[in-house]
Amino acid sequence: MVKARMAEAKVWRTCVGMMANLIEEAAFKFTSEGVKMRAMDPSHIALVDFELPARAFEEYSVKQSTVLGINLLEMNKIMSRGKAEDELILELDEKQNRLGLTFKGASTRRLSLPLIDVREVELPEPKLQFTAAAEVSAGVIQDGLKDAEMVGENVKFELNEDGLTISAESDRGTAELKLSRGDKALAKLNVRQAAKAMFNIKYLSDITKSASSTGLITIDLGTDLPLQLDFPVAGGKGRIRFLLAPRIEAG
Amino acid sequence: MVKARMAEAKVWRTCVGMMANLIEEAAFKFTSEGVKMRAMDPSHIALVDFELPARAFEEYSVKQSTVLGINLLEMNKIMSRGKAEDELILELDEKQNRLGLTFKGASTRRLSLPLIDVREVELPEPKLQFTAAAEVSAGVIQDGLKDAEMVGENVKFELNEDGLTISAESDRGTAELKLSRGDKALAKLNVRQAAKAMFNIKYLSDITKSASSTGLITIDLGTDLPLQLDFPVAGGKGRIRFLLAPRIEAG
Amino acid sequence: MVKARMAEAKVWRTCVGMMANLIEEAAFKFTSEGVKMRAMDPSHIALVDFELPARAFEEYSVKQSTVLGINLLEMNKIMSRGKAEDELILELDEKQNRLGLTFKGASTRRLSLPLIDVREVELPEPKLQFTAAAEVSAGVIQDGLKDAEMVGENVKFELNEDGLTISAESDRGTAELKLSRGDKALAKLNVRQAAKAMFNIKYLSDITKSASSTGLITIDLGTDLPLQLDFPVAGGKGRIRFLLAPRIEAG
Numbered sequence: 001m002v003k004a005r006m007a008e009a010k011v012w013r014t015c016v017g018m019m020a021n022l023i024e025e026a027a028f029k030f031t032s033e034g035v036k037m038r039a040m041d042p043s044h045i046a047l048v049d050f051e052l053p054a055r056a057f058e059e060y061s062v063k064q065s066t067v068l069g070i071n072l073l074e075m076n077k078i079m080s081r082g083k084a085e086d087e088l089i090l091e092l093d094e095k096q097n098r099l100g101l102t103f104k105g106a107s108t109r110r111l112s113l114p115l116i117d118v119r120e121v122e123l124p125e126p127k128l129q130f131t132a133a134a135e136v137s138a139g140v141i142q143d144g145l146k147d148a149e150m151v152g153e154n155v156k157f158e159l160n161e162d163g164l165t166i167s168a169e170s171d172r173g174t175a176e177l178k179l180s181r182g183d184k185a186l187a188k189l190n191v192r193q194a195a196k197a198m199f200n201i202k203y204l205s206d207i208t209k210s211a212s213s214t215g216l217i218t219i220d221l222g223t224d225l226p227l228q229l230d231f232p233v234a235g236g237k238g239r240i241r242f243l244l245a246p247r248i249e250a251g
Numbered sequence: 252m253v254k255a256r257m258a259e260a261k262v263w264r265t266c267v268g269m270m271a272n273l274i275e276e277a278a279f280k281f282t283s284e285g286v287k288m289r290a291m292d293p294s295h296i297a298l299v300d301f302e303l304p305a306r307a308f309e310e311y312s313v314k315q316s317t318v319l320g321i322n323l324l325e326m327n328k329i330m331s332r333g334k335a336e337d338e339l340i341l342e343l344d345e346k347q348n349r350l351g352l353t354f355k356g357a358s359t360r361r362l363s364l365p366l367i368d369v370r371e372v373e374l375p376e377p378k379l380q381f382t383a384a385a386e387v388s389a390g391v392i393q394d395g396l397k398d399a400e401m402v403g404e405n406v407k408f409e410l411n412e413d414g415l416t417i418s419a420e421s422d423r424g425t426a427e428l429k430l431s432r433g434d435k436a437l438a439k440l441n442v443r444q445a446a447k448a449m450f451n452i453k454y455l456s457d458i459t460k461s462a463s464s465t466g467l468i469t470i471d472l473g474t475d476l477p478l479q480l481d482f483p484v485a486g487g488k489g490r491i492r493f494l495l496a497p498r499i500e501a502g
Numbered sequence: 503m504v505k506a507r508m509a510e511a512k513v514w515r516t517c518v519g520m521m522a523n524l525i526e527e528a529a530f531k532f533t534s535e536g537v538k539m540r541a542m543d544p545s546h547i548a549l550v551d552f553e554l555p556a557r558a559f560e561e562y563s564v565k566q567s568t569v570l571g572i573n574l575l576e577m578n579k580i581m582s583r584g585k586a587e588d589e590l591i592l593e594l595d596e597k598q599n600r601l602g603l604t605f606k607g608a609s610t611r612r613l614s615l616p617l618i619d620v621r622e623v624e625l626p627e628p629k630l631q632f633t634a635a636a637e638v639s640a641g642v643i644q645d646g647l648k649d650a651e652m653v654g655e656n657v658k659f660e661l662n663e664d665g666l667t668i669s670a671e672s673d674r675g676t677a678e679l680k681l682s683r684g685d686k687a688l689a690k691l692n693v694r695q696a697a698k699a700m701f702n703i704k705y706l707s708d709i710t711k712s713a714s715s716t717g718l719i720t721i722d723l724g725t726d727l728p729l730q731l732d733f734p735v736a737g738g739k740g741r742i743r744f745l746l747a748p749r750i751e752a753g
Contacts, residue, residue, distance in 0.1 A: 074424075081398055098424065106436045107391045109398055112425040140609045147583055147611055173576075173600065174614040185608045325675075332649055349675065357687045358642045360649055363676040 002030045002066050002092035005059040009088035009103055011234050013079040015050060017210035018231065018240055020076040022046055022203075027118040031065040034238070038123050045245045046203050047123065052238035058087075066092065068099060069118035075101075078111045126243060130220040130228065132159035132195040135188035136179060138231075139213030141166070144177035145205050151175045154247050155201045159221050160194035168201070187216055195221040197246040207242045224248060253281045253317050253343035256310040260339035260354055262485050264330040266301060268461035269482065269491055271327040273297055273454075278369040282316040285489070289374050296496045297454050298374065303489035309338075317343065319350060320369035326352075329362045377494060381471040381479065383410035383446040386439035387430065389482075390464030392417070395428035396456050402426045405498050406452045410472050411445035419452070438467055446472040448497040458493045475499060504532045504568050504594035507561040511590035511605055513736050515581040517552060519712035520733065520742055522578040524548055524705075529620040533567040536740070540625050547747045548705050549625065554740035560589075568594065570601060571620035577603075580613045628745060632722040632730065634661035634697040637690035638681065640733075641715030643668070646679035647707050653677045656749050657703045661723050662696035670703070689718055697723040699748040709744045726750055 006012060019026060022041045026048075029036045034053035040046065054060040078101055082088060086105040093100050098112040148155040148168035158165040163186055167176040179186040204227075211217070211231055220228035229242045257263060270277060273292045277299075280287045285304035291297065305311040329352055333339060337356040344351050349363040399406040399419035409416040414437055418427040430437040455478075462468070462482055471479035480493045508514060521528060524543045528550075531538045536555035542548065556562040580603055584590060588607040595602050600614040650657040650670035660667040665688055669678040681688040706729075713719070713733055722730035731744045 077401060078424075081394075081401070106388065107394065107434065108429045108431075109394065110425070110427045110429075111398055111401070114422070114424060137608065143583075143609065143611065147613055150579060150583070150613070171616070173580075173616060175611070176613075177609050177611045179609050183609065328652060329675075332645075332652070357639065358645065358679050358681050358685065360645065360677070360679045362649055362652070362678075365673070365675060 001061060001063045002068070002090070003059070003061045004030075004035070004057045004090045006057050006088050006234075008084065009079070009082040009086040010084040011056075012088055012090075013082060013084070014210065014212065015052070015233055015240055016072060016076050016079050018207070019048055019050065020072040021206040021210055022048060022242075023072055025116060025118050026070050026072050027120045028068045028070055029065065029120075030062045030068065032062050034060075039121075040123065041203075045200070046207065047126070047243040049125075049241040049243070050233075050238075052233055056234040056237040067118075067120055068092065069116040070099065070113070071116055074113055078113060081109075081111065126226070128220075128222060128225055128228065128243075130195070130222045130225065131193035132191040132221050133188070134159055134164050134179075134186060134190070134219045134221075135216050136164060136219060137185040137187070137213075138208065138211045138215045138217050140177070140179060140185045141217055142208055142211070142213055144175075145201055145208060147175040147177060149201050149205065153201055154198050155204065156196060156198045157219070157221055157227060158194070158196040159189070159191055159219070161191055163189060164219070188218075195223045195225075197221060197224050197227065198248075199227055199244055199246060203244055207244065252312060252314045253319070253341070254310070254312045255281075255286070255308045255341045257308050257339050257485075259335065260330070260333040260337040261335040262307075263339055263341075264333060264335070265461065265463065266303070266484055266491055267323060267327050267330045269458070270299055270301065271323040272457040272461055273299060273493075274323055276367060276369050277321050277323050278371045279319045279321055280316065280371075281313045281319065283313050285311075290372075291374065292454075296451070297458065298377070298494040300376075300492040300494070301484075301489075303484055307485040307488040318369075318371055319343065320367040321350065321364070322367055325364055329364060332360070332362065377477070379471075379473060379476050379479065379494075381446070381473045381476065382444035383442040383472050384439070385410055385415050385430075385437060385441070385470045386467050387415060387470060388436040388438070388464075389459065389462045389466045389468050391428070391430060391436045392468055393459055393462070393464055395426075396452055396459060398426040398428060400452050400456065404452055405449050406455065407447060407449045408470070408472055408478060409445070409447040410440070410442055410470070412442055414440060415470070439469075446474045446476075448472060448475050448478060449499075450478055450495055450497060454495055458495065503563060503565045504570070504592070505561070505563045506532075506537070506559045506592045508559050508590050508736075510586065511581070511584040511588040512586040513558075514590055514592075515584060515586070516712065516714065517554070517735055517742055518574060518578050518581045520709070521550055521552065522574040523708040523712055524550060524744075525574055527618060527620050528572050528574050529622045530570045530572055531567065531622075532564045532570065534564050536562075541623075542625065543705075547702070548709065549628070549745040551627075551743040551745070552735075552740075554735055558736040558739040569620075569622055570594065571618040572601065572615070573618055576615055577601075580615060583611070583613065628728070630722075630724060630727050630730065630745075632697070632724045632727065633695035634693040634723050635690070636661055636666050636681075636688060636692070636721045636723075637718050638666060638721060639687040639689070639715075640710065640713045640717045640719050642679070642681060642687045643719055644710055644713070644715055646677075647703055647710060649677040649679060651703050651707065655703055656700050657706065658698060658700045659721070659723055659729060660696070660698040661691070661693055661721070663693055665691060666721070690720075697725045697727075699723060699726050699729060700750075701729055701746055701748060705746055709746065
């Protein structure tokens with residue numbers, strides 16, 4: 001038995017929207033402690049690591065650990081049918097091999113999604129030695145990426161004692177966004193050692209575009225290491241983490 | 252002479268928008284009592300029955316009953332040029348064989364539409380023995396149809412003592428909307444005998460999509476009978492009625 | 503050295519947006535007195551004449567008159583990345599032969615644009631004997647043009663003692679907008695001699711569509727003369743002027 005109820009459908013909707021930008025099929029693991037999903041995108045450049053504990057739900061009943069194979073694009077279509085303030089109930093229909101999603105608002109609307117076979121792969125949690133971290137307004141990151149998109153395909157992230165720089169350069173021009181220590185949009189800055197690395201803009205856009213622009217993102221960076229982006233979910237009770245492989249500059 | 256003035260262009264705009272989703276050409280009959288139009292869609296699956304009495308207008312002068320052949324798509328384009336709060340004046344220009352539509356707001360804008368020949372067909376008013384009726388928020392019906400669209404081509408309407416159910420089912424999943432007696436969005440429920448019937452979603456979407464989501468729709472239903480949907484116009488002084496043929500389930 | 507700072511990016515954004523609808527490449531002349539740009543559209547039907555004096559900027563340093571060749575479409579893309587309330591700094595990077603555009607808001611974002619070679623043509627200021635003028639709400643002109651677009655390719659402007667008329671006519675119907683002396687949207691009317699002339703709607707739409715609908719346009723008209731449209735910039739400190747050649751009616 002799997003049944004989980006949350007007060008606001010938009011929490012699940014935002015999570016599914018962010019995952020669906022990178023991954024088409026996913027295995028959600030429901031245990032008594034909560035829901036987890038870890039998967040890589042088809043080209044193995046980005047890893048998604050999602051966790052939402054039982055206490056993030058108003059009601060949560062999972063008797064036995066259960067893995068549900070979900071087509072994220074289909075689930076995203078269903079979630080986009082809900083209103084932000086609707087109550088959401090997820091419920092496994094074992095007989096029909098479907099997941100029911102019920103929205104309670106002006107009416108009660110139940111949509112169901114056929115479950116699919118998803119090969120569950122054990123992905124070890126990567127251990128990375130990041131040397132700098134920052135907590136930044138999501139809207140600012142989205143702006144910096146859109147600027148960079150006009151110029152090139154890759155974008156450089158830099159964290160040092162002064163702050164965060166996001167930059168791109170090509171024959172078409174240059175783009176550079178700076179957040180300095182003290183700027184309101186730079187909520188935290190923690191630099192053990194200055195770090196910089198380059199990433200593919202397309203992936204970063206897919207990761208960040210469905211995030212609420214008013215939320216915060218935690219960035220962890222190490223020179224030429226993958227970029228780690230953490231988005232808090234349900235007021236910080238859960239999170240979606242993305243790890244994105246760097247582009248190593250020639251020379 | 253045909254001249255009719257209404258305080259808010261949006262009343263006529265909504266009506267024309269709803270009709271134009273189903274019908275391309277229509278014969279509007281202006282009599283001293285008001286305006287009427289009855290027509291079937293090209294595939295004879297839906298009937299539109301429109302009535303707006305003279306008292307729904309601020310000024311209404313029709314000396315002699317006159318039938319005006321109108322291309323609804325063209326009239327819809329013109330109406331979409333008006334502002335919701337503009338005053339609207341409809342006036343026949345017999346010399347030019349055109350209908351003038353004047354919007355009075357920040358400026359005075361007069362657009363004219365060539366009249367066309369439309370074969371006027373006498374459509375008898377169907378007598379149907381509906382057994383259940385409900386008055387429902389239009390937005391809820393629109394939601395139920397959009398849900399159902401994700402799943403299949405047909406949608407089932409059911410009215411019984413408990414309330415209204417709109418549902419669809421296919422290999423792609425299921426969708427079910429319920430309004431229960433007591434729900435705010437179910438303004439009235441009147442069931443002599445429980446009734447259910449199935450309809451084509453595409454037609455229902457065309458009928459309902461231009462309605463204001465905050466308005467009310469009156470639904471009349473009988474098992475395997477056509478569905479009757481009434482939309483009040485001009486605060487209930489007039490109405491647009493749609494009758495839609497059912498899809499009979501095999502077996 | 504060329505450096506100019508303005509309090510609100512939207513002032514420059516609106517100007518660039520309006521120019522970019524007509525012209526792809528432009529030579530901006532920065533002198534100690536301010537910025538000027540005059541150019542004709544590729545088909546030589548419309549002339550753009552832009553002036554923004556030094557006092558329209560918070561900070562303005564131009565040591566030596568400098569002509570900057572700009573691809574307006576590229577600059578328009580960059581300007582659309584700024585927020586309306588951002589501060590904007592334009593700064594010439596002589597070494598890189600680029601123009602830097604810096605937006606200061608929640609973050610500091612610097613984008614740069616490669617300068618291009620634009621043949622600077624001396625366009626004499628046309629001397630035209632207009633006989634009638636009016637100051638009109640931009641939104642009303644935009645409405646009149648959209649109405650006329652539904653009907654034909656050309657639109658007639660008429661100014662006389664009664665007011666302004668914008669009209670079009672074809673087999674498809676007629677469209678006529680009237681603003682009368684005393685209408686709020688007709689801020690000024692000054693008629694020495696009644697005037698009318700016909701213009702291509704497509705050009706007029708391109709000229710007016712990026713203007714703020716709440717702003718005012720000054721219209722100067724003479725029978726069969728070009729139409730002159732003036733849009734105030736930065737609270738009237740500068741302006742964009744458009745001159746559009748008339749269509750002469752046969753007969």
